[in-house]
Amino acid sequence: MSIADELATVYDAKSTEEEMYKFWEENEFFKADETSDKPPFSIVIPPPNVTGVLHMGHALDGTLQDILTRYHRMSGYEALWLPGTDHAGIATQAVVEKKLRAEGKSRFDLGREKFLEETWKWANEHKSAILNQFKRLGASFDRTRERFTFDEGCSAAVKKVFVDLYNKGLIYKGAYIVNWCPRCMSAISDIETEYETEQGHLWEISYPLVNEQGAIVVATTRPETMFGDVAIAVHPSDYKYKDLIGKKVYIPLSRREIPIIADEYVDKSFGTGAVKITPAHDPNDYEVGKRHNLKPIWVIDEQGKMIDCPEVPEDIRGLDRYEAREKTVGMLSYNNSLIRITEHEHNVGKCQRCNTTIEPLLSEQWFVKMEPLAKEAIAAVKDGRIKFVPERWEKNYLGWMENIRDWCISRQLWWGHQIPAYYHNQTGEMVVAEENPDPENYTQDTDCLDTWFSSGLWPFSTMGFPNTETADFKKFYPTSVLVTGFDIIFFWVARMITMGLEFTKKAPFSTVYIHGLIRDEKGQKMSKSKGNTIDPVNIIDKYGCDALRFTLTSLCTYGGQDIKISDERFEYGRNFANKIWNASRFVLMNLDGVDNNNIDMNSLTLADKWILNKLNDAAKEVNENIKNYRIGEIAHILYDFFWNSYCDWYVEIAKIQLQNPEQKLNTQRVLRYVLDMSLRLLHPIMPHITEKIWQLIPKQSEFKAIIKADYPVYEDKFSYPQESEEMELVFETIKSLRNVRQGFNISPSVPINIEIRAAKEEKSVFEAVVSYIKRLARINEIIFEDINSDVPKKSAACVVSKSRIIIPLEDLIDLNAEIKRQEKKLDKLTSEKNSLLGRLNNEKFTSKAPKEVIEQSKQRVEEIEHQEESIKELINNLK
RNA sequence: GGGCGUUUAGCUCAGUUGGUAGAGCGCUUCCCUUACAAGGAAGAUGUCGGGAGUUCGAGCCUCUCAACGCCCACCA
Numbered sequence: 001m002s003i004a005d006e007l008a009t010v011y012d013a014k015s016t017e018e019e020m021y022k023f024w025e026e027n028e029f030f031k032a033d034e035t036s037d038k039p040p041f042s043i044v045i046p047p048p049n050v051t052g053v054l055h056m057g058h059a060l061d062g063t064l065q066d067i068l069t070r071y072h073r074m075s076g077y078e079a080l081w082l083p084g085t086d087h088a089g090i091a092t093q094a095v096v097e098k099k100l101r102a103e104g105k106s107r108f109d110l111g112r113e114k115f116l117e118e119t120w121k122w123a124n125e126h127k128s129a130i131l132n133q134f135k136r137l138g139a140s141f142d143r144t145r146e147r148f149t150f151d152e153g154c155s156a157a158v159k160k161v162f163v164d165l166y167n168k169g170l171i172y173k174g175a176y177i178v179n180w181c182p183r184c185m186s187a188i189s190d191i192e193t194e195y196e197t198e199q200g201h202l203w204e205i206s207y208p209l210v211n212e213q214g215a216i217v218v219a220t221t222r223p224e225t226m227f228g229d230v231a232i233a234v235h236p237s238d239y240k241y242k243d244l245i246g247k248k249v250y251i252p253l254s255r256r257e258i259p260i261i262a263d264e265y266v267d268k269s270f271g272t273g274a275v276k277i278t279p280a281h282d283p284n285d286y287e288v289g290k291r292h293n294l295k296p297i298w299v300i301d302e303q304g305k306m307i308d309c310p311e312v313p314e315d316i317r318g319l320d321r322y323e324a325r326e327k328t329v330g331m332l333s334y335n336n337s338l339i340r341i342t343e344h345e346h347n348v349g350k351c352q353r354c355n356t357t358i359e360p361l362l363s364e365q366w367f368v369k370m371e372p373l374a375k376e377a378i379a380a381v382k383d384g385r386i387k388f389v390p391e392r393w394e395k396n397y398l399g400w401m402e403n404i405r406d407w408c409i410s411r412q413l414w415w416g417h418q419i420p421a422y423y424h425n426q427t428g429e430m431v432v433a434e435e436n437p438d439p440e441n442y443t444q445d446t447d448c449l450d451t452w453f454s455s456g457l458w459p460f461s462t463m464g465f466p467n468t469e470t471a472d473f474k475k476f477y478p479t480s481v482l483v484t485g486f487d488i489i490f491f492w493v494a495r496m497i498t499m500g501l502e503f504t505k506k507a508p509f510s511t512v513y514i515h516g517l518i519r520d521e522k523g524q525k526m527s528k529s530k531g532n533t534i535d536p537v538n539i540i541d542k543y544g545c546d547a548l549r550f551t552l553t554s555l556c557t558y559g560g561q562d563i564k565i566s567d568e569r570f571e572y573g574r575n576f577a578n579k580i581w582n583a584s585r586f587v588l589m590n591l592d593g594v595d596n597n598n599i600d601m602n603s604l605t606l607a608d609k610w611i612l613n614k615l616n617d618a619a620k621e622v623n624e625n626i627k628n629y630r631i632g633e634i635a636h637i638l639y640d641f642f643w644n645s646y647c648d649w650y651v652e653i654a655k656i657q658l659q660n661p662e663q664k665l666n667t668q669r670v671l672r673y674v675l676d677m678s679l680r681l682l683h684p685i686m687p688h689i690t691e692k693i694w695q696l697i698p699k700q701s702e703f704k705a706i707i708k709a710d711y712p713v714y715e716d717k718f719s720y721p722q723e724s725e726e727m728e729l730v731f732e733t734i735k736s737l738r739n740v741r742q743g744f745n746i747s748p749s750v751p752i753n754i755e756i757r758a759a760k761e762e763k764s765v766f767e768a769v770v771s772y773i774k775r776l777a778r779i780n781e782i783i784f785e786d787i788n789s790d791v792p793k794k795s796a797a798c799v800v801s802k803s804r805i806i807i808p809l810e811d812l813i814d815l816n817a818e819i820k821r822q823e824k825k826l827d828k829l830t831s832e833k834n835s836l837l838g839r840l841n842n843e844k845f846t847s848k849a850p851k852e853v854i855e856q857s858k859q860r861v862e863e864i865e866h867q868e869e870s871i872k873e874l875i876n877n878l879k
Numbered sequence: 880g881g882g883c884g885u886u887u888a889g890c891u892c893a894g895u896u897g898g899u900a901g902a903g904c905g906c907u908u909c910c911c912u913u914a915c916a917a918g919g920a921a922g923a924u925g926u927c928g929g930g931a932g933u934u935c936g937a938g939c940c941u942c943u944c945a946a947c948g949c950c951c952a953c954c955a
Contacts, residue, residue, distance in 0.1 A: 007914095009914075009915065010915085010917075011917090195952090195953075202955085218955080219955065220955060221955065222955085233955095265954090265955095266954090266955085267954050267955080269954095270954050270955070271954085271955065274955095275954090275955050276955075277955095278955095282955080284953095284954080284955075285955080346953090346954090346955090347953065392883070392884085393883095395882080395883075396882085396883070396950075396951090399881095399882070399883095399950095399951075400950095400951075403951085403952090486949095486950090490950095490951095521891085523947095523948080554902095554903085555891090555892080557892080557893070558893095558895080559884085559885095561884080561885080561892085562884095562948090562949090564891070564892090566891095568904080569891080569903090569904090571903095571904085571917070572903060572904080574917065575903095575917045575918090576917095577917090578915070578917050578918090579914090579915065579917080579918085581914085581915080582914040582915035582917095582918085583914060583915075584914080585914050585915080586914030586915080587914080588914095589914075590914090625895095628895085630895080632893085633893090633895090636893075636902075639902090639903095640902085647914085647915085648919085651914075652919095655913095735920095735921085738920060738921060739920095739921060739922085741909095741920090741921085742908075742909065742920075742921040742922080743921080743922095745908090745909085747909085747910090748909085748910065748912070748920085749912095775912095778912085832899085835899065836899095839898095839935075839936075842935060842936095843935085844934095844935040844936095845935040845936075846935080847935080848934085848935050848936090849898080849935060849936075850898090853898060853936090856898085857898090
């Protein structure tokens, strides 16, 4: 009993995956050698959050990176896929704070040092969890090089970059209006703010003039900010308010006096044409205030509560901003200051992390001056040093870069890279340096850096930077390609390009491969709150890892469209894996007695040549497509080749050849060779099953593992275009005969005989494949007759190319049915011919179309005419 | 307000220099043929969103309209 006989008829994904991954790890096949002479291929993983769990987006992203890594590893490159995680400032701090809250504590109870200790502990516990989940995906990344955005090396890189940028004048500190999240209690950057349309109100409030009759009515969406008003602005050319400019009004409720000013910022046609100016709590108002030298007044604090200060009426102080709004409106109404309320739809900024409504807040923050840095980042994409796939994302990237705004990098958090700025305890003097100049007398800035600041350095901080002389940096930087979704082009890709160019003078990668986002079956974004997530680990448990990978890969279109998935879609990959498994079982079971020699190229049958030619074409196309990042396409090519060519036809024909003592040995070699190569071609997509089977194949050479085997490429010696075309003729014959059988309801168990009336040039082909036709179309006897000999009365017929196949049916045939069948075919051919003739008779076509097209059309017409004639003859014979 | 994407078989989607449309699932009929019923065989199914244009010829190029989706900007 051979090993193949012991293999189950259903592929057991789980045990294979465990066994193979262990095998790869034990043999350190994922480890990249920085001293290798091979050309480098490197990818750094988009580091998943240390707080995270594996989701479908990771599964897709990881699969694509693994495919590229495995492909290049097999194609003569020293391939490195570098894994790691992101400390994820806000997200991680939030999780730990939540944990503390459950214990009735806040981070302030612990104090910064103790809190960080707790968070480090937590992070260290969770750091490898998500990467261990990536292992279930078959990820062939090099864990010996695993990094963390908050590890020592990354921290050194962050300090170096910060100090350098500061010294170059590209980092500055100042008071500006920022997006403030009252829940995170921190500033966030512009791109971390997402806008949502909300149905709100526009309140019109009357501000009475000082020392005279009358009032000015302003419209606002945020009445609670009125206590921070420093002016009312109108448009300078607005005749309604011309006489009021320069006069003073009282703020209702608080009775503070403020001036009426003129500023072009005001839109005359909106609301009442008069705007209240609150510089501390609105970005536009801040600009207006600056222009008019008005001192901002803060009325809302970091938690979104009304400040306890003289400007805020006592009843309002300490209230949450929404309670304050309600109360203010009530008081205004009671006071007859509220003129009108209208429904108003407007956009409200939300914190990307926690969806809390952003409070624009004037505060002291650190910024990166982006414009000077963006110049090179724009040039690198425009001149082709970096290319986006698909190309359209370049436009998106450039559009953002060309309108870049300064990047607020300070966060009022504890978990993260603390800003390397130190203040003298007495004088307040500030020193920006990698180390504290004098810990006795200087205290470090309490703010942390935006997580993306450290992620932006990832491609080179992981390679040794600030030391650019490390073996890894020299061998693997710049990296080859960055694989990610379009949602983080601005957050991450743009920053890496900017920082990479500034600090290494090189683009951190030459290609940015952007794939679509995973969505649920209705096209909705997956999220825990919607409850529509599909857990990749569940899919792996249910269908197998290779099935998941194959399905996801097959859904990756070149255009990078979003991918809609449901559980059932993974049946596609599972069924294919099972097919591979069973076809392999068949081959393995039929290799008894095979030698170690290569295929004897001199005794190939027509079918052998055909499958070798097909395999060769597939290898060629796969290599071309993978190089062009048409990764979904390779799944389709290999599926079609393996299933429709190898399994459906070649394996079936091999069964016949194996029974022929003269053909047996070489057929075994061809079966083995094609299986071997197919598995290699498939390995980057379906690593486990291919490795498992490959190691069961008795082989000529002593490869240790498929993961290290050479990837197949096109080889001239396997090119048989002529023979392949002849073979297609055979397939057409067999299909036609099956069609007749089915059409006349002839059971497979009923033997039939046929006569082949071959055209001269096709006769030898038919003679060579008699055994195939007999077996695959279930024919009892085949007689060769002259093409012009009489056709028996009661028979069906097929016209194949220039030859005819006659199926004498005697009583079985319904003559009318056969006539109808033939007439239908004739109709089809005739209409095709007419359309072609229409073209050929069009002088414009014949004079303008390329010669090949004209020639092709003529040939096809000839072919059709020949077949038409045959069919007509056959019909006449039936009548 | 600006930009991008999508619209092809009942469903989900491919379609690479313009040459009369493909896959998977589903559907119909037949088959447990010694790798596989998660399988095999044979089939049916499309005015390629509407309109106009360029061209000998358009799913593919140009314009326009429509629907849906996304991104950016953000007038209180």
